[in-house]
Amino acid sequence: MSVSEEIRSLTDESLTHQMFAAERELVQARFQHSMGTLENTSLIGVLRRQIARIQGEARSREIAQGLRKGALIQSYRATYKAGEQAAPEGESSTEGGFLQGIVDKLTTKE
Numbered sequence: 001m002s003v004s005e006e007i008r009s010l011t012d013e014s015l016t017h018q019m020f021a022a023e024r025e026l027v028q029a030r031f032q033h034s035m036g037t038l039e040n041t042s043l044i045g046v047l048r049r050q051i052a053r054i055q056g057e058a059r060s061r062e063i064a065q066g067l068r069k070g071a072l073i074q075s076y077r078a079t080y081k082a083g084e085q086a087a088p089e090g091e092s093s094t095e096g097g098f099l100q101g102i103v104d105k106l107t108t109k110e
Contacts, residue, residue: 022047022050026047030076058072
């Protein structure tokens with residue numbers, strides 16, 4: 001199954017959640033790249049293309065449903081919880097996310 005077919009098979013909610021997760025990964029990869037710790041620099045381009053594919057599919061669904069531009073993504077924005085895809089259902093993550101790690105690094109005095 002190709003990447004485009006996988007994206008088309010997703011529900012509206014999982015499509016938007018996957019886009020939000022990819023955007024978070026892109027921000028993290030850009031940060032790592034700026035710090036010189038990103039090992040695979042092609043990841044940035046891969047994530048950008050993935051986000052573009054998802055946005056294209058979301059827009060085609062909006063047109064098919066007669067929605068305004070950005071309505072599909074906006075409608076599921078409130079249901080997205082960062083890091084929830086990695087954790088099984090019923091278990092809450094004790095981590096503060098990737099921004100919490102940055103804050104911890106900046107505030108610790110070593």
